[in-house]
């Protein structure tokens with residue numbers, strides 16, 4: 323299974339258009355890498371691809387990755403998508419992909435809660451009707467993607483795991499099981515698996531078990547400190563108030579996963595995050611912990 327990081331930033335990207343924080347300025351002036359909004363592409367054969375979230379940056383992300391270029395005068399190697407939640411930076415790419423017509427649509431999978439919220443948005447609604455199919459994935463069960471017409475040609479096995487979190491701000495940040503999920507993706511013929519959990523407000527037993535079971539886990543790296551947005555005068559909200567467990571601190575993700583042996587990669591990095599500065603104490607702490615930061619164009623083979 324090939325795993326390609328299409329984007330590694332939280333909503334807004336790095337730099338964010340209206341932000342002149344130190345990280346955004348470093349990216350703007352070329353002193354740090356630019357990051358588009360987070361998404362992964364996975365494939366078993368390198369021909370048919372599955373997207374894990376579809377950000378508003380999808381057009382540029384497709385252009386930056388040759389295997390996602392159209393193979394015919396009109397066409398796409400993207401077979402389907404999985405959505406972890408209904409936040410705009412994770413589903414907003416559908417508005418960009420609306421030209422897809424003809425008799426072949428996308429196969430989209432998410433929890434029922436995510437589908438109901440997302441499909442009520444005008445830009446997403448067409449994807450819940452033919453030629454597209456938007457199917458609910460039962461929480462916790464393995465979905466063998468069956469048949470040549472299904473996600474990535476039936477070569478992947480997918481498990482959807484409900485994680486602590488809420489519906490998006492535009493939906494009132496309601497607590498609902500399945501409002502935020504993580505995906506475990508494995509190739510049919512390999513024991514290795516990928517966990518994609520770019521958003522969670524806490525690590526419960528189910529998420530912890532999934533992290534331990536995975537070969538590689540992409541985890542919510544939005545914020546390092548709970549109050550970093552407030553301290554930098556960017557937004558008057560703590561990380562946890564935005565549905566993200568911080569990476570650092572005595573009760574953060576690193577402290578909770580100290581004895582886990584899985585390869586851990588932080589993604590969905592917010593531009594306020596001090597981890598983005600390779601000279602920072604936060605970055606040094608992440609490296610000492612043994613985790614990595616995702617970057618646009620990062621590629622793994624499992």
Ligand SMILES: [Zn+2]
Pocket residue numbers: 332333409411412590
């Ligand atoms: Zn996001």
Ligand SMILES: [Zn+2]
Pocket residue numbers: 337338341342343344345346347593594
């Ligand atoms: Zn910024």
